[in-house]
Amino acid sequence: MTPMSERLIMHDAPLFNTLxxxxxxxxxxxxxxxxxxxxxxxxxxxxxxxxxxxxxxxRHLGIADHATSSLINGVKEADFVILCIPTGAVASVAKxxxxxMKASSILSDVAxxxxxxxQQIVPHLSRDISFVPxxxxxxTEYSGPDAGFSTxxxxxxxxxxxxxxxxxxAITRVEQFWQQCGAKTRQVxxxxxxxxxxxxxxxxxxLAFTICDTADRLSSDLRSDVLEYAASGFRDFTxxxxxxxxxxxxxxxxxxxxxxxxxxxxxxxxxxxAEAIRTNNTEEIIDRIKRGRHIRQGLIANQQN
Amino acid sequence: MTPMSERLIMHDAPLFNTLxxxxxxxxxxxxxxxxxxxxxxxxxxxxxxxxxxxxxxxRHLGIADHATSSLINGVKEADFVILCIPTGAVASVAKxxxxxMKASSILSDVAxxxxxxxQQIVPHLSRDISFVPxxxxxxTEYSGPDAGFSTxxxxxxxxxxxxxxxxxxAITRVEQFWQQCGAKTRQVxxxxxxxxxxxxxxxxxxLAFTICDTADRLSSDLRSDVLEYAASGFRDFTxxxxxxxxxxxxxxxxxxxxxxxxxxxxxxxxxxxAEAIRTNNTEEIIDRIKRGRHIRQGLIANQQN
Numbered sequence: 048m049t050p051m052s053e054r055l056i057m058h059d060a061p062l063f064n065t066l067x068x069x070x071x072x073x074x075x076x077x078x079x080x081x082x083x084x085x086x087x088x089x090x091x092x093x094x095x096x097x098x099x100x101x102x103x104x105x106r107h108l109g110i111a112d113h114a115t116s117s118l119i120n121g122v123k124e125a126d127f128v129i130l131c132i133p134t135g136a137v138a139s140v141a142k143x144x145x146x147x148m149k150a151s152s153i154l155s156d157v158a159x160x161x162x163x164x165x166q167q168i169v170p171h172l173s174r175d176i177s178f179v180p181x182x183x184x185x186x187t188e189y190s191g192p193d194a195g196f197s198t199x200x201x202x203x204x205x206x207x208x209x210x211x212x213x214x215x216x217a218i219t220r221v222e223q224f225w226q227q228c229g230a231k232t233r234q235v236x237x238x239x240x241x242x243x244x245x246x247x248x249x250x251x252x253x254l255a256f257t258i259c260d261t262a263d264r265l266s267s268d269l270r271s272d273v274l275e276y277a278a279s280g281f282r283d284f285t286x287x288x289x290x291x292x293x294x295x296x297x298x299x300x301x302x303x304x305x306x307x308x309x310x311x312x313x314x315x316x317x318x319x320x321a322e323a324i325r326t327n328n329t330e331e332i333i334d335r336i337k338r339g340r341h342i343r344q345g346l347i348a349n350q351q352n
Numbered sequence: 353m354t355p356m357s358e359r360l361i362m363h364d365a366p367l368f369n370t371l372x373x374x375x376x377x378x379x380x381x382x383x384x385x386x387x388x389x390x391x392x393x394x395x396x397x398x399x400x401x402x403x404x405x406x407x408x409x410x411r412h413l414g415i416a417d418h419a420t421s422s423l424i425n426g427v428k429e430a431d432f433v434i435l436c437i438p439t440g441a442v443a444s445v446a447k448x449x450x451x452x453m454k455a456s457s458i459l460s461d462v463a464x465x466x467x468x469x470x471q472q473i474v475p476h477l478s479r480d481i482s483f484v485p486x487x488x489x490x491x492t493e494y495s496g497p498d499a500g501f502s503t504x505x506x507x508x509x510x511x512x513x514x515x516x517x518x519x520x521x522a523i524t525r526v527e528q529f530w531q532q533c534g535a536k537t538r539q540v541x542x543x544x545x546x547x548x549x550x551x552x553x554x555x556x557x558x559l560a561f562t563i564c565d566t567a568d569r570l571s572s573d574l575r576s577d578v579l580e581y582a583a584s585g586f587r588d589f590t591x592x593x594x595x596x597x598x599x600x601x602x603x604x605x606x607x608x609x610x611x612x613x614x615x616x617x618x619x620x621x622x623x624x625x626a627e628a629i630r631t632n633n634t635e636e637i638i639d640r641i642k643r644g645r646h647i648r649q650g651l652i653a654n655q656q657n
Contacts, residue, residue, distance in 0.1 A: 184581050188648075204580065204581055206581075242574065243574065243577050243578065243581055244581075246566075246567055246570070246574070246578050246586070247578050247581045247582055247585060247586040248585040248586065249585075250563065251563065251585035251586050251589040251590075252585055253622075253625060254559055254563065254589075254622070255585075255589065255644070256625070256640060256641050256644035256645070257618065257621050257622050257625050257640070257644065258555065258556065258559065258618060258644075259643070259644030259645070259646075259647040259648050260621050260625075260640050260643045260644040260647070261551075261614075261617050261618045261621045262551055262647050263643045263644065263646060263647045264617075264621070264643075265551070269547060269548065269551070270647075272548050273548065273551050273552050273647075274647070274650045274651055275509065276489050276509055276511075276548055276549075276552045277552055277651050280552060280553040280554075280556035280557055280560075280592050281551070281552040281553065281556050281651075282651060283588055283589075283591050283592060284556040284559070284560065284588075284589060284592065285556075285644075285647070285648050285651065286588050286648070287585050287588060287589065288644045288645055288647070288648040289645055289648045289649060290645075292638050292641040292642050292645060293638070295641055296634055296637045296638050296641060299629045299637055300629065300632060300634070300637070303629055303630065303632075306629065307626055307629060307630060309566075310622070310626055312566050312569075313562065313563060313566045314619070314622070316562050316565050316566045316569070317558075317559070317562050317615070317619070320558060320561070320562055320565075321612055321615055324604045324605065324608055324611065324612060325608070325612060327605060327608075329601055329605070332601045332604055332605070333597050333598070333601050335561060335562070335565050336561050336597040336600055336601060337597050338564070338565045338568045338569075339560070339561035339562065339563075339564030339565040339568065339590075339593045340561070340564070340593055340594055340595075340597060341564075341568060342564040342565070342567050342568045342575075342578075342579070342590070342593070343493075343564050343590050343591070343593040343594040344594060345579045346579055346582050346586075346587060346590070
């Protein structure tokens with residue numbers, strides 16, 4: 048049972064004094080909107096981005112108290128800094144800002160691939176700064192500060208991947224932060240995280256980009272008819288192929304090994320399905336369709352539909 | 353300009369006296385619902401199915417004037433008969449009913465693969481019966497008489513694939529039928545139809561079934577977590593994998609050659625993407641993602657989003 052005094056503090060005071068979001072895109076701007084709406088996450092909101100256009104949009108949208116292109120000025124007063132930038136940039140930006148962060152502050156990121164990230168960042172931590180990465184499993188195919196919304200994380204999972212030896216108090220605060228964003232939280236290890244994400248997110252994106260690419264390489268009359276008749280499966284299937292190219296290049300590269308292994312499993316199953324079709328093996332085709340359908344029905348039962 | 357008398361007939365009298373729908377599933381029951389709602393398609397609606405459960409559901413839903421399990425009794429008074437049954441059953445059921453159909457009536461089906469179907473059916477036509485197949489490019493992942501709804505075809509394409517030598521008047525009536533169902537119509541040839549559908553529908557379904565199947569073969573803890581975290585792409589991507597197994601087995605087999613060719617193109621592109629990831633070829637990855645994204649954006653521009 049939490050003592051009454053602590054419970055009062057949790058409810059009355061924001062979790063952090065100053066929150067700095069580096070990269071107020073879809074995820075970052077959704078965090079800012081949520082913080083603004085609930086007033087329980089932080090007293091003061093800072094948005095940091097290297098792009099003047101993004102800074103201008105953030106100011107126009109009014110979703111931060113201060114918007115700046117200076118990493119160092121932006122982070123120096125924050126007690127919680129979240130990197131919401133492409134996976135490939137996380138380690139270098141983290142190393143760059145750590146020396147300028149407040150003592151005892153918390154650093155986090157939302158990268159979709161964890162492989163070796165903690166390893167690259169933890170040795171650079173100093174002055175009691177904690178690194179508590181968290182990956183919210185939420186998103187849309189849109190990007191940029193205009194794409195965010197305060198309910199993006201509602202009922203979604205947010206996986207915490209704290210490196211070994213992280214202060215439990217820091218983990219708890221980041222967990223509370225995401226719960227107040229509406230998310231369900233769970234701690235997992237790096238390797239398991241990357242396996243799960245390869246299957247539920249990275250492989251589907253790779254396939255969606257590639258089937259669109261395959262369509263793009265068709266003769267021009269066929270291609271325009273594909274667009275015309277896309278309602279029959281292609282449309283839903285390819286929605287995620289509108290996602291940001293740099294973000295996805297970084298994810299594919301960062302999760303290279305596990306993604307390629309997952310792809311290989313998928314290709315083996317695809318080859319077996321193709322062989323069953325080629326040899327008119329009706330039972331095998333039905334069996335494969337039913338197995339697939341079974342998982343899909345599990346999803347519906349999980350109310351993820 | 354259509355003469356006034358004809359225009360009045362078009363608007364005042366239903367297109368057909370008696371419409372028989374064989375297989376009142378998702379598509380068939382949607383046609384019946386539309387006919388009931390508009391009153392312009394047919395005076396009398398007959399539903400035919402071999403399954404007593406389906407007959408019972410049709411009676412309960414009240415979407416036909418008469419529901420029967422007898423093919424021969426069901427079709428004998430109809431001037432328009434539509435087969436809404438799995439692709440693999442179309443030719444044999446067509447051959448079975450043609451001798452019992454009214455002279456000068458029209459036979460149609462809604463099969464998603466046209467390869468060799470007309471060839472198997474046309475030689476059996478007699479007594480001025482016309483065969484005018486039409487493929488409505490509409491559907492959901494649900495099946496059965498309860499899954500249909502009257503607006504299913506609204507603003508969707510319906511491709512007409514009349515065999516050479518079909519009476520133009522019969523083609524026109526079937527075209528009007530589908531237009532009154534809310535669909536946009538276009539005539540195409542069998543081969544082109546099957547190429548388009550392989551890309552926009554059959555390949556996406558094959559991949560969706562297979563990625564679900566791949567997930568189903570994971571170790572049980574990983575599999576249950578895939579279901580848990582499916583929001584990140586997997587969910588939308590696999591919606592179509594809930595579709596009917598028999599229907600899809602038949603489609604895969606009927607469109608075997610073109611589907612396997614289309615799959616091969618897709619696999620070649622997938623292998624190139626995998627190679628780009630394996631060799632850290634960032635430019636190639638970006639190029640491939642952008643090409644895919646470009647097609648997806650074309651879809652949005654086509655207002656198919």
